[in-house]
Amino acid sequence: MSSSNSNTHTEAAKMEQIIAEFFAKSLHIILESRSPAMSSRNYSADQAASSPSSSSSSSTSVRPRDKWFNLALRECPATLENPDIWRRMNLEPMVVDVILVQRPPDRDPANSSLKKDLFRNPYLKERYPFSWNSDQEELGYDAKTEKIIERWIVQCESRRLRDNGSGSRRSIGTLHTFYKKLILLLRSLYATVRLLPAHKIFRDLNSSGQIRTFTLTHRVSSFVEPFTRKEETEMQRFGFNPVDTSCGRLCLSVVYRSSLSDIRSESSTQMSPQFIPDYVGSPLADPLKRIPSLPLSHGSPSSLPFSRRHSWSYDLYKASPPSVSFSPSPTHSESHASISNPSSRRFPTMNLPPHPPEISSVHKKNMSYDEYCPSPNFTPSPSPSPPIYIPGRHLAKALLRSESAPVSIPTGKLSSSPVLSNKQNLPPSPPLKGTRSGNPRTDTSTGFVQTGASVEKLFSLGKDDTRKYSGMRIPSNSSPQISFSRSPSRSFPDDFDDPDFPCPFDVEDDDMTDPSSRPESFDQRGVLCDPLEPGGLFPVRNSQDAAVGALVRMLRKAPPLRQDISTSIDLSQVSRSKISSSSFQEHVQISETPAIQPASSSIASSGLVASKTTADALEELRGYKELMRDLLLSQADRSDTSANPTSFQKPATG
Amino acid sequence: MNCEVCQLKELEVEHFEIREVLRCILHTIVFHRALGLVRPKDIDLELFEITYVQCGDFEVEKKIDEKIEQFVSWVEKHPNKKSQICLSFYEVKSKQPSWFTNKIERLYWEQWYVNLNVTQHPKPHSGKSHHSKMVADPGESAYEERSVRRASLEASLHEVLFQIIKFVNEKKDHVPSISEGVIYFPYEITIPSSSDSAFGMDMIKRMLQTGHPTMLS
Numbered sequence: 001m002s003s004s005n006s007n008t009h010t011e012a013a014k015m016e017q018i019i020a021e022f023f024a025k026s027l028h029i030i031l032e033s034r035s036p037a038m039s040s041r042n043y044s045a046d047q048a049a050s051s052p053s054s055s056s057s058s059s060t061s062v063r064p065r066d067k068w069f070n071l072a073l074r075e076c077p078a079t080l081e082n083p084d085i086w087r088r089m090n091l092e093p094m095v096v097d098v099i100l101v102q103r104p105p106d107r108d109p110a111n112s113s114l115k116k117d118l119f120r121n122p123y124l125k126e127r128y129p130f131s132w133n134s135d136q137e138e139l140g141y142d143a144k145t146e147k148i149i150e151r152w153i154v155q156c157e158s159r160r161l162r163d164n165g166s167g168s169r170r171s172i173g174t175l176h177t178f179y180k181k182l183i184l185l186l187r188s189l190y191a192t193v194r195l196l197p198a199h200k201i202f203r204d205l206n207s208s209g210q211i212r213t214f215t216l217t218h219r220v221s222s223f224v225e226p227f228t229r230k231e232e233t234e235m236q237r238f239g240f241n242p243v244d245t246s247c248g249r250l251c252l253s254v255v256y257r258s259s260l261s262d263i264r265s266e267s268s269t270q271m272s273p274q275f276i277p278d279y280v281g282s283p284l285a286d287p288l289k290r291i292p293s294l295p296l297s298h299g300s301p302s303s304l305p306f307s308r309r310h311s312w313s314y315d316l317y318k319a320s321p322p323s324v325s326f327s328p329s330p331t332h333s334e335s336h337a338s339i340s341n342p343s344s345r346r347f348p349t350m351n352l353p354p355h356p357p358e359i360s361s362v363h364k365k366n367m368s369y370d371e372y373c374p375s376p377n378f379t380p381s382p383s384p385s386p387p388i389y390i391p392g393r394h395l396a397k398a399l400l401r402s403e404s405a406p407v408s409i410p411t412g413k414l415s416s417s418p419v420l421s422n423k424q425n426l427p428p429s430p431p432l433k434g435t436r437s438g439n440p441r442t443d444t445s446t447g448f449v450q451t452g453a454s455v456e457k458l459f460s461l462g463k464d465d466t467r468k469y470s471g472m473r474i475p476s477n478s479s480p481q482i483s484f485s486r487s488p489s490r491s492f493p494d495d496f497d498d499p500d501f502p503c504p505f506d507v508e509d510d511d512m513t514d515p516s517s518r519p520e521s522f523d524q525r526g527v528l529c530d531p532l533e534p535g536g537l538f539p540v541r542n543s544q545d546a547a548v549g550a551l552v553r554m555l556r557k558a559p560p561l562r563q564d565i566s567t568s569i570d571l572s573q574v575s576r577s578k579i580s581s582s583s584f585q586e587h588v589q590i591s592e593t594p595a596i597q598p599a600s601s602s603i604a605s606s607g608l609v610a611s612k613t614t615a616d617a618l619e620e621l622r623g624y625k626e627l628m629r630d631l632l633l634s635q636a637d638r639s640d641t642s643a644n645p646t647s648f649q650k651p652a653t654g
Numbered sequence: 655m656n657c658e659v660c661q662l663k664e665l666e667v668e669h670f671e672i673r674e675v676l677r678c679i680l681h682t683i684v685f686h687r688a689l690g691l692v693r694p695k696d697i698d699l700e701l702f703e704i705t706y707v708q709c710g711d712f713e714v715e716k717k718i719d720e721k722i723e724q725f726v727s728w729v730e731k732h733p734n735k736k737s738q739i740c741l742s743f744y745e746v747k748s749k750q751p752s753w754f755t756n757k758i759e760r761l762y763w764e765q766w767y768v769n770l771n772v773t774q775h776p777k778p779h780s781g782k783s784h785h786s787k788m789v790a791d792p793g794e795s796a797y798e799e800r801s802v803r804r805a806s807l808e809a810s811l812h813e814v815l816f817q818i819i820k821f822v823n824e825k826k827d828h829v830p831s832i833s834e835g836v837i838y839f840p841y842e843i844t845i846p847s848s849s850d851s852a853f854g855m856d857m858i859k860r861m862l863q864t865g866h867p868t869m870l871s
Binding site for chain 1: 698816826
């Protein structure tokens with residue numbers, strides 16, 4: 001009968017389609033819970049391109065493919081990126097190997113992102129010429145150990161039912177029943193995939209974004225690579241009951257490694273902390289997180305409010321090109337950054353409260369700036385200055401390394417270090433664009449992260465500043481770096497721990513940045529600059545003491561130079577400023593004489609070693625001397641009379 | 655049509671484990687009988703390292719939770735008893751009106767028996783306060799014992815879940831055809847609380863219902 005024939009024909013076509021969809025669906029189910037890189041969270045763009053209809057519908061709406069077998073699955077790019085090969089060749093078996101890849105703990109961080117990328121499309125082409133994505137073979141897999149932990153085989157055994165007697169076929173009923181059975185089969189596949197040991201690894205990989213020394217990858221091919229005998233002994237088999245179709249038996253089975261607990265525990269313990277910075281910094285690690293996390297990732301709670309404020313101020317800054325007119329010496333800012341920032345970071349909450357409002361506000365600016373300034377130090381600085389020496393701080397090292405890290409952030413500056421980017425939000429946003437103008441401020445940001453970093457940055461900034469503010473250059477210093485030349489042996493770092501100590505420097509720094517950019521800062525500066533202002537005078541006892549101690553120690557170390565001290569030009573200014581630690585800022589703003597700089601810089605620079613001339617050293621020493629004397633005097637003064645110390649010292653200066 | 659029955663392996667659970675264990679088992683079963691369009695939901699157990707699947711239907715979740723609560727309260731009244739929870743799937747048939755039945759009849763086509771043995775002893779609070787019981791038992795060994803027991807329960811639960819999967823795999827013919835728009839087959843959960851006679855009634859009812867019209871075609 002022709003009618004029945006055509007009916008049979010369409011039915012066979014439907015059957016084939018169902019089978020093809022079954023292959024696709026089972027692959028999807030398997031990969032969805034085995035390929036960590038493709039978890040729905042991390043997945044975004046590619047999929048939209050491949051299936052535009054589904055792009056807008058994430059989890060709620062039903063995509064056409066979801067209707068197959070009444071099973072709506074999460075998006076799984078792995079399945080999408082593979083051609084629907086089994087639509088074409090139904091009878092080829094589909095072999096899905098789930099592979100555990102264990103990486104050696106000390107792999108090259110620079111490569112990690114690439115590898116990670118590879119894991120996403122981890123088909124080993126060369127070994128498996130018949131598998132799909134053979135072209136992706138590149139980076140060496142040699143370092144890693146791969147172990148097949150699961151092998152799923154979906155195939156349609158071509159023992160034809162038709163041969164048994166097509167006449168007895170119950171046409172439509174069969175198709176429906178067949179479909180229903182496949183639904184059931186896929187349901188149990190779905191549950192089984194989650195019960196097998198490999199799923200625990202998958203869970204581990206997906207949980208908490210921890211870095212593991214292992215990952216899962218997969219390989220889809222059409223033939224079975226036999227296991228070794230040893231492997232076979234370690235494997236268990238679970239076979240789903242085959243479903244009969246008109247064109248054969250549809251079989252689904254899995255061979256799996258029954259015990260994976262050793263792998264899990266062992267590799268998790270291997271974790272070494274050093275990976276973390278690199279890992280986090282890499283946008284590839286979690287591409288989506290990078291952006292949303294920006295507003296939230298503040299180093300300290302106190303800095304949070306500032307960031308917003310900073311942002312607008314920054315804009316202002318951008319709008320108006322920095323005016324050189326009021327330029328403080330770059331060295332000041334640098335020193336300030338190095339000292340104040342680390343401490344502020346350490347004691348974020350403590351830092352602000354003790355300050356008078358003006359100072360704190362300025363301080364805020366700095367911090368906020370830090371928030372979004374990525375580390376400028378890594379940006380290729382146009383200035384011809386020689387490579388910056390970086391102190392032996394561990395962070396500095398990290399930063400250097402990070403330089404090469406594959407962070408793809410729009411702005412060149414931002415690309416610097418993962419660590420920084422991590423802590424400070426590096427928005428790809430406009431503020432960063434103002435490259436040149438941004439520099440002076442950026443230095444503070446580095447300081448925020450770490451002393452070493454700050455110093456490094458400072459240097460770079462210094463160069464910039466010199467260019468910009470060359471007119472304002474301090475005579476004594478041939479280069480701004482000199483100020484940092486303090487020997488690393490200085491005990492300052494300890495003193496810096498005092499939360500209060502850095503405050504004055506913060507102010508100073510702010511001042512420096514302010515002149516160029518924002519109007520409001522000017523106002524504040526005006527307030528701050530006034531030595532008589534409560535804010536300016538605001539003495540921090542602890543910090544002062546610490547400073548004194550440091551000075552004493554420094555002086556002890558440089559006995560021969562003592563004679564010159566009395567003659568220093570800056571004496572007057574220094575003495576004035578000495579009254580309070582906050583005075584440093586004042587110097588910068590009020591008197592732009594270079595003489596001040598040495599003193600402040602000397603204190604500021606903790607462990608930096610830079611090339612300096614003996615003349616510079618002498619000057620610095622003088623500065624120290626003065627500073628110490630003033631401090632001592634002021635203290636004595638204070639102890640005697642709590643009245644205004646400035647009055648006492650002024651005579652001396654004059 | 656016959657009604658397929660699956661007796662699940664008995665699990666020895668402590669009181670506080672009842673909820674998770676039952677949820678895991680019941681949801682796994684229902685998921686395999688929710689043949690309409692579902693968006694499955696993975697659930698990680700808290701007490702065990704097991705992930706099971708829910709069919710993502712709020713009503714199902716609610717109903718199962720309700721029944722579990724009932725069961726828990728029943729267990730509290732009847733300690734130290736082995737108990738059985740029955741999850742039955744049925745089809746609703748409107749019967750030709752006769753003089754003594756309802757118009758609507760349930761045709762049971764599958765029953766799952768979850769067997770629990772709720773143990774009393776290691777109750778966290780009672781164990782330590784009553785040293786009369788635990789005299790010889792320092793806390794250390796008790797803890798070890800507990801973790802061993804926990805591990806074995808996890809393994810058993812795992813086994814039960816595979817039992818469900820195997821059953822689903824082997825017995826497919828009795829499952830009614832899927833009707834459009836229905837997400838899961840109607841089911842009921844019977845717990846011992848509703849006096850034992852109810853169980854008996856179910857059995858009788860089930861025995862009375864013979865044949866499964868749709869599936870034979």
